[in-house]
Amino acid sequence: MILVYINSTNGLSKSALETVTYGKKLGADVTVVTNGGANADLLSTLGEYGASKVIVDRSVDGEDAQQLTRLIASVAQTVGATTVVFSHDLIGKAVAPRLSVRLKAGLVAGAISTPEADGTIKVNVFSGKAMGAVKVNSASRIISLLPNSIQPEKTGAECSVEETSGQGGAAAIKVISTKKPEGEIPLPEAELVVSAGRGLKGPENWGMIEDMAKLLGAATACSRPVADIGWRPHHEHVGQTGVAIRPNLYIAVGISGAIQHLAGVNGSKVIVVINTDPEAPFFKAADYGIVGDAFEVVPRLNEAIKKFKAAQH
Amino acid sequence: MKILVCISKSPDTTSKVAFTDGNTKFDENGVQYIVNPYDEWYALVRALEIKEAGGGQVTIVTVGAAADEAVIRKALAIGADEAVRIDADPKDAYFTAIQIAEYAKSNGFDLILTGKETINYNGSQVGGMIAEALDLPFISLAEKLDVNGSSLTLEREIAGGVQVVEVATPAVVSCAKGMAEQRIPNMRGIMAARTKPLTVVAPVAVEDLTSYVSYTMPNAKSAVKMINPENMDELVELLHNEAKVI
Numbered sequence: 001m002i003l004v005y006i007n008s009t010n011g012l013s014k015s016a017l018e019t020v021t022y023g024k025k026l027g028a029d030v031t032v033v034t035n036g037g038a039n040a041d042l043l044s045t046l047g048e049y050g051a052s053k054v055i056v057d058r059s060v061d062g063e064d065a066q067q068l069t070r071l072i073a074s075v076a077q078t079v080g081a082t083t084v085v086f087s088h089d090l091i092g093k094a095v096a097p098r099l100s101v102r103l104k105a106g107l108v109a110g111a112i113s114t115p116e117a118d119g120t121i122k123v124n125v126f127s128g129k130a131m132g133a134v135k136v137n138s139a140s141r142i143i144s145l146l147p148n149s150i151q152p153e154k155t156g157a158e159c160s161v162e163e164t165s166g167q168g169g170a171a172a173i174k175v176i177s178t179k180k181p182e183g184e185i186p187l188p189e190a191e192l193v194v195s196a197g198r199g200l201k202g203p204e205n206w207g208m209i210e211d212m213a214k215l216l217g218a219a220t221a222c223s224r225p226v227a228d229i230g231w232r233p234h235h236e237h238v239g240q241t242g243v244a245i246r247p248n249l250y251i252a253v254g255i256s257g258a259i260q261h262l263a264g265v266n267g268s269k270v271i272v273v274i275n276t277d278p279e280a281p282f283f284k285a286a287d288y289g290i291v292g293d294a295f296e297v298v299p300r301l302n303e304a305i306k307k308f309k310a311a312q313h
Numbered sequence: 314m315k316i317l318v319c320i321s322k323s324p325d326t327t328s329k330v331a332f333t334d335g336n337t338k339f340d341e342n343g344v345q346y347i348v349n350p351y352d353e354w355y356a357l358v359r360a361l362e363i364k365e366a367g368g369g370q371v372t373i374v375t376v377g378a379a380a381d382e383a384v385i386r387k388a389l390a391i392g393a394d395e396a397v398r399i400d401a402d403p404k405d406a407y408f409t410a411i412q413i414a415e416y417a418k419s420n421g422f423d424l425i426l427t428g429k430e431t432i433n434y435n436g437s438q439v440g441g442m443i444a445e446a447l448d449l450p451f452i453s454l455a456e457k458l459d460v461n462g463s464s465l466t467l468e469r470e471i472a473g474g475v476q477v478v479e480v481a482t483p484a485v486v487s488c489a490k491g492m493a494e495q496r497i498p499n500m501r502g503i504m505a506a507r508t509k510p511l512t513v514v515a516p517v518a519v520e521d522l523t524s525y526v527s528y529t530m531p532n533a534k535s536a537v538k539m540i541n542p543e544n545m546d547e548l549v550e551l552l553h554n555e556a557k558v559i
């Protein structure tokens with residue numbers, strides 16, 4: 001029996017659908033456990049991605065990893081789960097390790113594919129510079145799936161939704177306030193990312209980068225020096241010591257491509273590099289390169305995207 | 314406040330990544346080890362700041378061999394009061410976490426800090442595992458941490474934003490960027506580190522839940538396609554028709 005945890009507090013995210021799809025690839029009988037306020041009609045659509053049943057606990061808000069762990073462990077026991085799947089996102093990183101200890105089940109953190117023929121599962125190691133094959137030695141296993149590693153697939157029809165309550169116990173963490181900038185796409189989930197670095201010369205020049213992001217429906221990111229000097233917020237910093245991302249498209253403007261930056265973005269499917277310096281190391285990791293002044297190239301690219309988008313409609 | 318900071322060694326961020334023994338072992342040839350940056354810059358430095366402001370003691374703990382003591386001394390030079398080395402090969406996150414939890418259990422810490430992940434295995438696992446083994450609350454990826462008596466106020470990253478939370482001690486916190494600024498050890502710190510207590514503790518028996526069987530390098534990228542900076546229509550066309558990403 002496969003148990004999949006998803007967070008449905010803000011609806012069904014793409015990574016949630018990926019996680020259910022992954023569960024279905026591991027076994028025929030998939031139960032989804034979730035918390036929060038998503039309505040039953042929405043949750044029943046998880047059946048289309050392979051769930052046989054959804055169990056939801058609306059009394060757990062998902063802010064306390066300990067409470068969530070107790071809920072998932074209890075459901076895992078009830079349904080007789082031998083594999084529990086998470087998304088390797090903020091909640092998965094907090095809860096999956098706890099569950100591993102609670103159930104004494106080996107954790108494969110950050111899986112990038114389904115198990116190989118020998119049962120091992122691949123994960124990224126050394127900040128994406130290599131891959132490791134992990135073998136689980138315990139009777140049950142926990143897998144957290146790196147977002148954007150597989151595509152959601154519709155295979156079935158709507159499923160039943162069952163309510164539960166009280167299995168998580170009390171929360172020890174008290175939320176004082178939550179700040180979410182409106183309309184921004186969270187970086188780790190973004191399929192398209194537009195990023196810029198010191199080559200932009202100052203924070204006042206980010207308008208054209210934000211324009212491009214808006215045109216493409218992309219998230220914005222930046223290099224470490226730019227976050228360190230305060231031109232951009234820390235949560236936009238991608239790289240070895242910032243956020244690691246693996247979008248379908250990463251456009252880097254005015255970033256030289258130091259090894260620490262590459263470590264955070266080399267999982268991207270396609271990389272476009274715009275830089276004045278033809279010797280910038282980033283070109284070696286790029287699929288498409290443009291040697292030129294960002295202040296000329298980016299507005300030109302924005303115009304080209306506008307034209308393309310207009311032709312699409 | 315008694316604070317335990319969990320330290321891992323990791324290869325220098327510029328290290329070449331290669332494998333030996335039929336791709337089953339990391340090639341340590343010519344590799345310089347450092348204190349894992351998240352453990353050092355954020356967890357350890359914040360622990361020292363809390364001690365400097367309100368008193369207490371900062372202990373660092375690592376699971377590793379005698380050869381890792383150079384890395385431990387570096388952490389002591391930055392300012393930790395004492396170090397504990399659990400004498401074992403840190404086989405996987407579960408093994409490491411259970412060793413640290415066993416040590417912490419009998420030493421009554423108010424606060425246990427880890428970095429958000431190591432830069433070699435990137436699993437983000439050990440902090441949560443220690444918390445579960447000790448049945449303590451776990452706040453992951455905290456960007457700010459303030460102590461008010463026996464209560465902690467933290468700012469943490471959540472999907473698409475930040476959140477302020479409160480929790481009573483004892484608790485386990487994993488520390489991310491924003492928590493503190495890197496400190497360079499001074500000569501006095503380096504000298505003092507030589508005589509600070511470093512206790513070696515024998516490991517407890519722990520079953521192997523996972524193992525790394527082999528490693529592979531990612532496929533080499535095909536050569537970059539250069540595009541005329543005057544012709545951005547071509548780039549858009551390639552991204553749409555060739556790469557199929559827009």
